[in-house]
Amino acid sequence: MAPWYLSIIFLVFAVYSSAAPSPSSTSLSKRLLTKSSLAQVPRGWNLHGTPPRHHTIKLRIGLRQSNFAELERALFQVSDPSHIRYGLHLSKEEVKDLIAPHPETLTLVESWLASHGIDIDSLDRSTAGDWIAVVVPIHQAESMLGADYRTYKHESTGAEIVRVTSYRLPEHLHDHIDVVHPTTMFGGTLRPTVSRTRIRQRDTGAAVDASCSTLTTLKCLQDLYNTAGYKPRAPSKNAYGITGYAGQFANLADLKLFYQQYLPEATNFTFKEVLINGGQNSQNLSQAGVEADFDMQYAGGLTFPTQNIFYSTGGSPPYIPDANSPSNTNEPYQDWLDYMSTLQEDEIPQTIATSYADDEESVPPDYAIRACQGFAQLGARGVSLLFGSGDGGVGSTEGSACFSNDGKNTTVFLPSFPATCPYVTVVGGTTGIPEVAVEFSGGGFSNYFSRPSYQSEVVNSYLQGLGTTYAGLFNSTGRAYPDVAAFSTNFTTIYEGQSELLYGTSAATPTFGAVISLANDALIAANKPPLGFLNPWLYSGGYKALNDITSGSNPGCGTAGFSAGVGWDPVTGFGTPDFQKILAALGLGQ
Structure with missing residues (x-):
């Protein structure tokens, strides 16, 4: 198998096998490390310009789920006709309990956001709290993520989006944040393929x-x-x-x-x-x-x-x-x-x-x-x-x-x-x-x-x-x-x-x-x-x-x-x- 497959599959394995976040040291590193980076702009997208610095975007931050491994185990059990739990599907609250972030994750991420002047009470949170969202201007998002936002245009559809080719997070947050969007996710404009x-x-x-x-x-x-x-x-x-x-x-x-x-x-x-x-x-x-x-x-x-x-x-x-x-x-x-x-x-x-x-x-x-x-x-x-x-x-x-x-x-x-x-x-x-x-x-x-x-x-x-x-x-x-x-x-x-x-x-x-x-x-x-x-x-x-x-x-x-x-x-x-x-x-x- 080609080497580039190995690195991607290792990343997926690391996400699925991770346990609750381990305690961080009291002296948190301020060093920014790359969280996601693209080798090249996805085909079909071309650099089109630079968005105004005060243009606002809605940053969505995916927090590490506390016990996805258990949710996955339950999914296979309730879906397996040979298992005693077959058909005993989980309730909304049972799912919520399994994917809610670890308390330490919430503390560290909220402290990071507060350090950038964001009012924690203004955050938009998902039902389980595993996603949070905040509206910020481009220049603030760039400061938070050590990134440079640009405007890209799709050559066949004409769609324009604001994205980065890489972004960084403080080192101590890498085990607590899975993904930030919009960043390196370009996609293909998600269109149906029907003819x-x-x-x-x-x-x-x-x-x-x-x-x-x-x-x-x-x-x-x-x-x-x-x-x-x-x-x-x-x-x-x-x-x-x-x-x-x-x-x-x-x-x-x-x-x-x-x-x-x-x-x-x-x-x-x-x-x-x-x-x-x-x-x-x-x-x-x-x-x-x-x-x-x-x-x-x-x-x-x-x-x-x-x-x-x-x-x-x-x-x-x-x-x-x-x-x-x-x-x-x-x-x-x-x-x-x-x-x-x-x-x-x-x-x-x-x-x-x-x-x-x-x-x-x-x-x-x-x-x-x-x-x-x-x-x-x-x-x-x-x-x-x-x-x-x-x-x-x-x-x-x-x-x-x-x-x-x-x-x-x-x-x-x-x-x-x-x-x-x-x-x-x-x-x-x-x-x-x-x-x-x-x-x-x-x-x-x-x-x-x-x-x-x-x-x-x-x-x-x-x-x-x-x-x-x-x-x-x-x-x-x-x-x-x-x-x-x-x-x-x-x-x-x-x-x-x-x-x-x-x-x-x-x-x-x-x-x-x-x-x-x-x-x-x-x-x-x-x-x-x-x-x-x-x-x-x-x-x-x-x-x-x-x-x-x-x-x-x-x-x-x-x-x-x-x-x-x-x-x-x-x-x-x-x-x-x-x-x-x-x-x-x-x-x-x-």
């Missing part, structure tokens, strides 16, 4: 249900994944959540047209809207988001009349240099996670799907780890989190060249984040009847997160068959993805009042999520707990309820990519869902 084609003649559902290969509709998916005829039994107790970022708005007029055409009984059915951190959901038809429209149309259509919730989270560029309010920090995951941590058990959907991704290497390890830990908290509380695997095959989610971002520009495969987080379930893509892997299905191995024990056996088996093929192009010890797959081509949707075709794992993700939401409905109706974090169940035997996809590959980076085969593979995971088999595996019948 679309306008349909010139609007078709009726009846004319196209015979074959998903031609035009994918609700009925096609219901037949394909064996949900046809199932009527949700606990729709008021079960909920399916969809996240929206990057200014994606779900249009109600488009939704009604979609239902009128493909599910008339749901014509007046709608979703609950939740706005987070300045998120919006404009109903101006010209501002409809193709991703948001699709997600809500298929989430609702496949689970009707289960409650659907659309989370619109703000936090995407552009930066406005002359504004008198904090610059946009483009960190929607954490803003969304902060909001979810405030909810009680009966307020959180049992299933949540997200169709957005960045190249893993564009997300600094410290930020990726903390976001991933946030996903673990939701899993421990009984939420099934699904993310798309990306649409770049073994390459970039943005279609850029396959080079490492460590300053060496080594040719490598480019994994996707959050797909590489070991605490979420990742959905790849298929196409055709019978189904085969679609060529854009993202899949591969993390350079940040080591392989979790639940997938060691099946992944090792795949790697043994692969042999030395692509040696040096990927990290063979990393978390492997995707875990599962679903259909991802020729989806008909209504966008801006017109029919369009959609492609992408952005389509596969809410589709697979809908099947899981129906399974959770059946469990709740039987007075059983929801599935929660899926992977321990999937890898320990749940995969037998899936349709194994054995053909196709995900080319990229000048290679043929990985190949689908019998059993798990890094193109389609374990395959696509069969709802009736899932019910049987859970001890339920229709």
Whole structure:
């Protein structure tokens, strides 16, 4: 394995294995040491200028969680069908107790902030106190972090953000602060990867249900994944959540047209809207988001009349240099996670799907780890989190060249984040009847997160068959993805009042999520707990309820990519869902 992988994996191991902070000496060092540094500005971003010194930003400081190792242990126990704690998901308060910072951490960090003239009483704190935020001018942030803020512009989207290429913290705080943002986290502007084609003649559902290969509709998916005829039994107790970022708005007029055409009984059915951190959901038809429209149309259509919730989270560029309010920090995951941590058990959907991704290497390890830990908290509380695997095959989610971002520009495969987080379930893509892997299905191995024990056996088996093929192009010890797959081509949707075709794992993700939401409905109706974090169940035997996809590959980076085969593979995971088999595996019948 290339040396740059080793340093990153060591960093992740150090974060996961750390205990409560050890007492510091009474004479605290004032020396600033580098906390995070980039070898080069992430591809796609270019230096654009210098922000005004008095422009304000909202600094978010992630404090070391006191007992994440215990939370991780609990997550796997409540998600493992063979464990005595299976299904005994944690409460909000139980999670809070495990991730609250050590008292010494709070004392040291607050003393540091006070030394920079910050009023401790003015701090914005997360529910567990593991995140604190403060609004400061650029010049004060630079003094606190020993950093130089600059404005960067994204060459393809035109988005502007304020970032640094490195920052420092006092030596004695390195074991107490995991991450400060916005600093070195550029990202790829977190955009959906769905593609679309306008349909010139609007078709009726009846004319196209015979074959998903031609035009994918609700009925096609219901037949394909064996949900046809199932009527949700606990729709008021079960909920399916969809996240929206990057200014994606779900249009109600488009939704009604979609239902009128493909599910008339749901014509007046709608979703609950939740706005987070300045998120919006404009109903101006010209501002409809193709991703948001699709997600809500298929989430609702496949689970009707289960409650659907659309989370619109703000936090995407552009930066406005002359504004008198904090610059946009483009960190929607954490803003969304902060909001979810405030909810009680009966307020959180049992299933949540997200169709957005960045190249893993564009997300600094410290930020990726903390976001991933946030996903673990939701899993421990009984939420099934699904993310798309990306649409770049073994390459970039943005279609850029396959080079490492460590300053060496080594040719490598480019994994996707959050797909590489070991605490979420990742959905790849298929196409055709019978189904085969679609060529854009993202899949591969993390350079940040080591392989979790639940997938060691099946992944090792795949790697043994692969042999030395692509040696040096990927990290063979990393978390492997995707875990599962679903259909991802020729989806008909209504966008801006017109029919369009959609492609992408952005389509596969809410589709697979809908099947899981129906399974959770059946469990709740039987007075059983929801599935929660899926992977321990999937890898320990749940995969037998899936349709194994054995053909196709995900080319990229000048290679043929990985190949689908019998059993798990890094193109389609374990395959696509069969709802009736899932019910049987859970001890339920229709």
